[in-house]
Amino acid sequence: MRVIERVKQHFETQNRLVVSVPEWGDGEAPLEIHFFPMSMEEAAMIQRVSGKKATSVENAVYSLIVKARDKDGNRIFSLNEREEMLKYGDVRVILRINDAVEKHFYQSIEEAKGNSDETPSDTTS
Numbered sequence: 001m002r003v004i005e006r007v008k009q010h011f012e013t014q015n016r017l018v019v020s021v022p023e024w025g026d027g028e029a030p031l032e033i034h035f036f037p038m039s040m041e042e043a044a045m046i047q048r049v050s051g052k053k054a055t056s057v058e059n060a061v062y063s064l065i066v067k068a069r070d071k072d073g074n075r076i077f078s079l080n081e082r083e084e085m086l087k088y089g090d091v092r093v094i095l096r097i098n099d100a101v102e103k104h105f106y107q108s109i110e111e112a113k114g115n116s117d118e119t120p121s122d123t124t125s
Contacts, residue, residue: 011037017104023093033076034069035101042066049079060098061085067101 014037022030049062065077065085077085085094 011039017101019097019100021093021097023090032071033097034071034073035067035104036069036073037105038067049082057091057095058086060094061089063098063101064094068097 017035019033019035020030021033024031046059046062046066049066050059054062061082065079065082066075068076070076
């Protein structure tokens, strides 16, 4: 198997995260937002949309817009909705969602870094 095939396989086999958002539900059930691992393409899109002067709250909104999916993997927000999300999105809800995403996808990376032996690139002089 080519290395790029292993890269793709690794990405495609990672577990998705489902975040329940009662505040955005339809009255009968909370909205369930599905998140898949961040691809380099998505990270670049978030950087382009955010720009250099974006605040952490703006970045949280842009990340949510780019990453939030329904159960079938379809985006639930469009980039055209970013101004409305910035104006009307409850900061507590958006930050809670982003916190869950970060803990699920990135905390394990930080824990692994802390549990691994230092490499020359990890040390500072």
